[in-house]
Amino acid sequence: MNNFKFTALLILSFLFFMQITVTSNSQERLRDHGIEIGIFKPGRFNAITDVPGVKVGHKTIIEGDDIRTGVTAIIPHPGNLFRSKVPAAIYIGNGFGKLAGYTQVKELGNIETPVILTNTLSVAPALDALISYTLAQEGNSKIGSVNGVVGETNDGGLNNIRARVITAQHVLEAINSAKSGPVQEGGVGAGTGTICFGFKGGIGTSSRVIPPSLGGYTIGVLVQSNYGGVLEIAGVQAGKFLGKHDFIKDIESYSDGSCMMVVITDAPLTSRNLERVAKRAMLGLAKTGGIASNGSGDYVIAISVAESNLIDESSEKYTPIELHNHSMSAVFLATIEATEEALLNSLFTAKTTKGFNGRVVESLPVERVINEIKKRESASNK
Numbered sequence: 574m575n576n577f578k579f580t581a582l583l584i585l586s587f588l589f590f591m592q593i594t595v596t597s598n599s600q601e602r603l604r605d606h607g608i609e610i611g612i613f614k615p616g617r618f619n620a621i622t623d624v625p626g627v628k629v630g631h632k633t634i635i636e637g638d639d640i641r642t643g644v645t646a647i648i649p650h651p652g653n654l655f656r657s658k659v660p661a662a663i664y665i666g667n668g669f670g671k672l673a674g675y676t677q678v679k680e681l682g683n684i685e686t687p688v689i690l691t692n693t694l695s696v697a698p699a700l701d702a703l704i705s706y707t708l709a710q711e712g713n714s715k716i717g718s719v720n721g722v723v724g725e726t727n728d729g730g731l732n733n734i735r736a737r738v739i740t741a742q743h744v745l746e747a748i749n750s751a752k753s754g755p756v757q758e759g760g761v762g763a764g765t766g767t768i769c770f771g772f773k774g775g776i777g778t779s780s781r782v783i784p785p786s787l788g789g790y791t792i793g794v795l796v797q798s799n800y801g802g803v804l805e806i807a808g809v810q811a812g813k814f815l816g817k818h819d820f821i822k823d824i825e826s827y828s829d830g831s832c833m834m835v836v837i838t839d840a841p842l843t844s845r846n847l848e849r850v851a852k853r854a855m856l857g858l859a860k861t862g863g864i865a866s867n868g869s870g871d872y873v874i875a876i877s878v879a880e881s882n883l884i885d886e887s888s889e890k891y892t893p894i895e896l897h898n899h900s901m902s903a904v905f906l907a908t909i910e911a912t913e914e915a916l917l918n919s920l921f922t923a924k925t926t927k928g929f930n931g932r933v934v935e936s937l938p939v940e941r942v943i944n945e946i947k948k949r950e951s952a953s954n955k
Contacts, residue, residue: 600758600922603914606943608807610917611910613903616780619914620756621793623780624837626650626878629795630751631762631776632743639733641928644699645690645762645776646747647795647835650878653710655719658683658884660893661876662844664851666858670831670870671696674722682844683884686721687748688874690763690797690833693727695739702744724872726799726831728766731928756795759922766928767799768830769919770862771817772937773926774798777919781907788896790840792904794854794911798919799830800871802864806917809946812862815938819866829868832858834912840904841879841894851875853905857912 603610604619616623628651632644649659661684663675673696678684686707689699703721707713728734747762756778760766764775780793801819804812812818834854842850851873858871865871882893896904925936 601939602758602918603921606939608943608946610807610914611781611906613781613783613907613910616782616791616793618755619780620778621647621780621795621835621837622753622756623782624791624793624839624878627793627837628751628753629756630747630749631757632747632750633761633765634738634743635765636738638931639929640736640738641732641766641926642692642695642728642734642739643762643765644739644744644747645764645797646744646751647688648748648751649684649837649876650883653712654687655685655707655710655713655716656885658685658886659876659878660843660847660882660884661874662848662851664848664855664873664875666855666871666873667865667869669868670725670872672724672870672872673700674720677720678722684722684876686719688835689721689723689744691723691725691739691744692732692734692763692766693725694734694737696723696725698739698741699723699744702741702748705741706745706748722874724797724833724874726763726767726797726833726870728799729929730766730768731926731932731934732766733929758918760924760926763797764919764923767797768934769798770801770804770812772920773923773934775919775923777915777917777922779911779914779918781911783903783907787903788840788900790838790904792836792838792840792907792911794908794915795835796912796915796919797833798916800832800863800869801830801866802862805860805862806942807946809949810862811942811945814945815941829866831870832863834858834873836873836875836908836912838877838904839879840877840896841882842877843882843893843895846895846901847875847877849901850904850908853908854912857909858916860909860913861916
């Protein structure tokens with residue numbers, strides 16, 4: 574074989590190897606299996622980053638046999654968030670959680686930092702990182718108060734949570750890695766060690782673009798799934814036919830956990846209507862079979878990034894634009910649809926994981942679920 578043919582063979586072999594590698598690492602989401610949720614269409618990436626200016630970053634920490642945790646950072650817009658605050662609201666579906674920053678958001682109706690998701694015992698370093706990040710921003714040299722917003726779920730089923738390995742530096746790395754475009758899902762970032770309906774959970778995202786006749790706004794959702802109930806997928810009680818749900822035994826075996834949901838839209842809304850939007854995300858959770866159980870911290874953070882409504886406190890007055898109440902229903906439905914799909918994407922993209930104390934949490938048996946859904950669809954069409 575001459576050198577030219579040998580070199581060509583090497584190149585072709587390399588390209589073939591790269592193709593296999595990319596394919597094997599690709600994540601199949603709900604829509605990749607032909608299952609579409611709702612009536613509205615998703616945006617280009619079907620992700621929270623379809624909302625202009627929104628960025629997401631992850632820091633995944635996998636160490637030894639027992640550390641399975643991480644951080645996810647959501648940055649609403651590329652400017653100085655402290656100087657251009659975003660209108661926001663937080664809704665509590667069930668309050669068994671440690672969401673930091675809630676009272677000031679409730680009182681003032683805005684958020685002034687990136688939103689951080691992590692594990693239950695790492696809220697403190699996340700807050701420390703948000704303070705450092707905000708103080709370091711150009712134009713913030715004289716500020717003496719920072720209201721960081723940090724949500725959490727308990728990943729102690731797969732992660733040695735008491736080791737408390739997450740540092741402020743890890744959180745800053747997640748913030749600094751944030752980017753627009755496709756969002757990695759499944760067992761990454763804050764979803765590295767989470768469990769959902771007894772299967773491996775994680776980070777999920779989805780979006781909806783409302784038709785121009787209804788405003789043309791984009792609604793994006795990102796979730797950290799770590800909750801339970803009786804799993805439903807596209808209206809089919811998957812937990813029931815899989816024989817895996819919380820109430821098969823006398824004790825609740827999966828439901829206690831938590832779910833963080835972040836909703837961002839470019840619709841011009843203030844905190845009043847954003848709270849109404851946040852409430853609708855809980856309906857999306859319910860459509861997946863979630864029950865907001867006794868020990869679950871289920872929180873929704875809703876944000877508007879409409880440029881007209883960014884809050885510059887150096888001005889004398891705040892004159893935002895607000896959609897009429899009668900224009901909100903399409904936003905509500907888009908939120909429900911995107912939340913439901915984001916939660917299901919977190920399950921579909923997560924992989925079987927072995928972690929703390931040798932525990933193995935299996936991924937959702939996607940092929941079996943899809944076959945069952947299509948079988949029932951076929952039967953209903955006869």
